[in-house]
Amino acid sequence: MLIIENMSITRGTEQQSFTVSLPQLQVTEGEVIAIQGMSGCGKSTLLEMIGLILRPDRLDRFEIETPYQSINIRQLTQQHQHQQLAQIRAKQLGFMLQNGGLLPFLTIAQNIALPNELLHSIIDQHWISSLCEQLHIQHLLNKYPKQLSIGERQRVAFIRAIAHKPSLLLADEPTSALDPHHANTLFDLMLKLAIQQKIAILLVTHDWELTKSHNLRIFQADLISSQQAIFKEKQRDQKDDTYMLSTESCFAE
Numbered sequence: 001m002l003i004i005e006n007m008s009i010t011r012g013t014e015q016q017s018f019t020v021s022l023p024q025l026q027v028t029e030g031e032v033i034a035i036q037g038m039s040g041c042g043k044s045t046l047l048e049m050i051g052l053i054l055r056p057d058r059l060d061r062f063e064i065e066t067p068y069q070s071i072n073i074r075q076l077t078q079q080h081q082h083q084q085l086a087q088i089r090a091k092q093l094g095f096m097l098q099n100g101g102l103l104p105f106l107t108i109a110q111n112i113a114l115p116n117e118l119l120h121s122i123i124d125q126h127w128i129s130s131l132c133e134q135l136h137i138q139h140l141l142n143k144y145p146k147q148l149s150i151g152e153r154q155r156v157a158f159i160r161a162i163a164h165k166p167s168l169l170l171a172d173e174p175t176s177a178l179d180p181h182h183a184n185t186l187f188d189l190m191l192k193l194a195i196q197q198k199i200a201i202l203l204v205t206h207d208w209e210l211t212k213s214h215n216l217r218i219f220q221a222d223l224i225s226s227q228q229a230i231f232k233e234k235q236r237d238q239k240d241d242t243y244m245l246s247t248e249s250c251f252a253e
Contacts, residue, residue, distance in 0.1 A: 001200050002027040002168060005061035009049055019228040020045045025219065027168070029198040032191055034211040035231065036204075037221025042229045043204045044098075044172055050202065051170045052089045064092060066167055091119060094166035094199075098173045100153040102145040108156050109141040115164040123163065131159045134189055150177040158186060162199060169194075171203040175210065183207065187214070 008021040020042035027033055035043050048054040055077060062073035071092070076085055094115075095101070102111045112132075116123040132138040135155040145153055154177045161169055174190070175183035187210050194201050205211060211218060218234040 001029045001065050003063045007056045008058045009056050021230045027200045030195045032194050032201040033217045035219050041221035047170050092167045094161035094169040096161040096171040100157040112160045169201045
């Protein structure tokens with residue numbers, strides 16, 4: 001569904017530069033992959049490249065497969081097809097930002113409906129009602145974001161991110177503002193919907209226990225120097241003490 005080879009970007013210049021690299025990534029329909037690493041390792045930068053927000057400095061392959069077409073993102077990027085890339089981003093991708101990203105002048109219901117309105121597509125009210133019920137926010141639909149708690153805004157942000165049924169959801173620490181109960185509820189729902197709706201999910205998370213308990217594939221930042229991080233897949237049989245040594249290298253740098 002998603003294939004990426006040799007994607008990288010360098011931000012800053014000279015001694016202040018930092019390079020984020022992804023040698024290889026393949027994600028299938030309905031698969032959930034965790035992206036982990038300590039603060040400053042480039043996790044959000046990686047999501048922004050995959051999310052067609054940042055243009056990589058190097059990109060050997062980037063393809064998105066849908067039931068109806070094969071999209072060559074690398075070719076469109078090289079040809080500077082900005083309008084077409086924006087359309088792909090709006091239709092095929094869903095974004096769940098760390099701060100929620102809700103528009104303060106819209107009600108919760110209007111925020112949720114926004115992706116479909118921008119696409120001029122009909123919203124699936126049964127689908128939305130089911131999501132709102134499962135995440136216990138149906139009584140908040142006529143309120144504004146400032147009237148909600150941080151955790152409630154985070155749950156709304158998730159529903160808005162998948163309201164238009166994208167092929168790929170990019171979530172930046174989706175459970176960071178939630179208590180353990182709601183974090184588990186949201187995480188379980190994400191995994192359930194990924195399979196049911198065939199939505200692939202890439203999520204940045206520091207919740208080691210949730211990723212471990214759900215046996216997710218993990219791409220971990222390997223900080224090979226103070227100026228470069230490479231995201232590599234962590235082997236499932238790798239021991240926890242080996243994993244901790246790798247994460248501690250981020251502190252050392």
